[in-house]
Amino acid sequence: MIEFSDVDFDYPQGQPALRDINLSIKTGELVAILGGNGAGKSTLVRHINGLLKPTRGTVTVFGNNTRKASVAEISRRVGIVFQSPDHQLFAETVEKEIDFALRNFGTSLQFRHERIRDVLDFFDLQKYRSSSPLKLSSGEKKRLSIASIMAWKPDILILDEPTVGQDAFQQDKLKELVGLWTDEGKTVVIVSHDLEFLWGLVPRLIILSDGSLVADGKTEEILMKEELIQGESLHKPQLLDLAVMLRGTPPYHSFQNASDAAKWILKSRE
Amino acid sequence: MYRLAQTFVFRRNRSPIQRLDPRVRLLISGQLLILVGISSQIHEVFLTLTGVLALAILAKGLRRLANPFFMAWLIVGSTLIFSLQFLLNESLVSAVILSTRFIAILLSLSIFYVILSPDEVEQVMKSARLPRDLVFAFSAALRxxxxxxxxxxxxxxxxxxxxxxxxxxxxxxxxxxxxxxxxxxxxxxxxxxxxxxxxxxxxxxxxxxxxxxLEILRLQRIDVLALCLSFAIFSLAVEFFLFV
Structure with a gap:
C-alpha cells in the first residue's frame, strides 16, 4: 500500500514541485501517472522509494514512513526502472548487471542464479549473457534495465516512461510482463505519456498538472474528459476517438486491435 | 549534489560586476587566483579571502557561494587539510594557513562561475585569437x-x-x-x-x-576604470605579499 498524505515538495531553490498530494494505491493495483512535461510525475514516484522526502506531509509504503527508512531498505520492496538505462548500466557483463541488486540485497546464491536465468529468458537477453551491457542497442539496454529491477521481485514496480525507444513487439512484451506482475498480486505504477499503450492495460489513471493532482479515476471515464486530456497535452488513443466519432458513445472498454473496434462500431448498426 | 550543482550555474543579474566587460571580469578573477597562489602568511590569505568575498558581494553572488552544500564540502575539505597538516607538521599556524588557502582557492575558482557565463568565456578567448576548436572545447566543458x-x-x-x-x-x-x-x-x-x-x-x-x-566586445569607460583600479590593487597586494 502506498499512501501520500498532504504531500508538498519544493525544489532546493524553493520552487514548488508537488502541492497537496493525497493519494492511495492499494496492493496489487495497476495505475498510471500522466501529465505534461514538468507536471511532477517523476518527482512523485521518487518519493515512493524515499529518493526524495516530502517537504510537508507523509509518504508511507506498506505502513513505513519513507522519511524514517533508507533508500536501500525501501528498495527491497520498491523497484524503479528509470527512464534512461545509460544512468545505471556499468557491469562487465549483462549477467553481472542483473546480479548487482541481488548481491546488494544479500539474496541466496541459488535465488540469484534462478532469477538471472528467468529474467534473461523473459527479456530475450540470454544470448547477451556474457556481453558488455554497454554494447547493447538502446532497446536492449532498456530491457536490461527493466530485467535488472525485476530480478529481485520487488512488491512495487515503478516504470518511468517504459515505452520510450521500444518497438511494437517489445511494447507487447512489456504489457505481458505488467500483466504477469499484477497477476502475482504485485503493485505496478507506470509513468507515461503514451495513452495508446496504457489504454486497455491500466484500469486507473492519475493525472498531474503543475505539481497538483487534477484527476484520479477509471481509465475509460478519464479518457472521455476531452478538456482534461487536451489540457495536459495528451492524445487519446486513435481507435477510441474513431469509435466515439462513428458510434457517438464511448465503448467503456478497450480494443485489442482495429478489427475489435470495427466489430464494436458495426454492432450499433445491426 | 543538485544543490551543489546550483553554485556552478551562471545566473545573469544587474550587479556592477556583471555590467563590466567579460575580459575585465576574467582578469579580476585571474588576479585573485594569483594572489591566493602567492599568499603565504596568515594575514595575506585572509586579505585575499576578503577580496574574494568583496567580489562576490559586488557580483551579488554571495548567497550562491554560501550554499549550504557547497559550504559543507568546503568545511569537510579544509578540516581534513587542517588535521593532516597539524598531525604531520605539528604547527597550528601552517595548518590554519593551508586550510584557509584551500577555502580561498575553491572560492576564487567558484566565483569564476558567478561572474562569467560560458558564452562570455568563449567571447574572451575568441577575442584573444585562440584556436577556435580549443575555445569551443573549453567553453563547452564549462557549460x-x-x-x-x-x-x-x-x-x-x-x-x-x-x-x-x-x-x-x-x-x-x-x-x-x-x-x-x-x-x-x-x-x-x-x-x-x-x-x-x-x-x-x-x-x-x-x-x-x-x-x-553576434556580439563584439568593446571596452567602455567604466571597464577601463575598473581595469585600472583592479591593477592598482593587484600591484599593491603583490608588492605587499612578496616584498614587504
Missing part, C-alpha cells in the same frame, strides 16, 4: 559542469534504488562502491560529447574557417 553534476545525481539515484549504499562498509568497500557510479558517468559523458560533436557538425560547425560573432 557542461552543472549538467554533468545532474547526470551524477541521476546515476546515484538509479544505483541507490538498486540497493547500493555508499556510506556503509570498510573504506575499501566504499571505494569499490563508486565503480557503479563512475562507469555510467564516464559512459554518459562520452556519449554526450559524441552527440554534441555530431550535432555541431550537423549544424555546419567547421564549414568556414572564419566565423563571425
Amino acid at each position: 557542461f559542469v552543472p549538467v554533468l553534476m545532474l547526470d551524477g545525481l541521476r546515476i546515484m539515484d538509479a544505483q541507490r534504488s538498486r540497493g547500493l549504499e555508499l556510506d556503509k562498509g570498510w573504506p575499501s568497500t566504499r571505494i569499490k562502491n563508486f565503480i557503479p557510479l563512475l562507469v555510467p558517468f564516464i559512459v554518459t559523458t562520452l556519449v554526450r560529447s559524441s552527440e554534441l560533436a555530431e550535432a555541431m557538425e550537423a549544424r555546419a560547425y567547421g564549414a568556414t574557417p572564419n566565423r563571425s560573432s
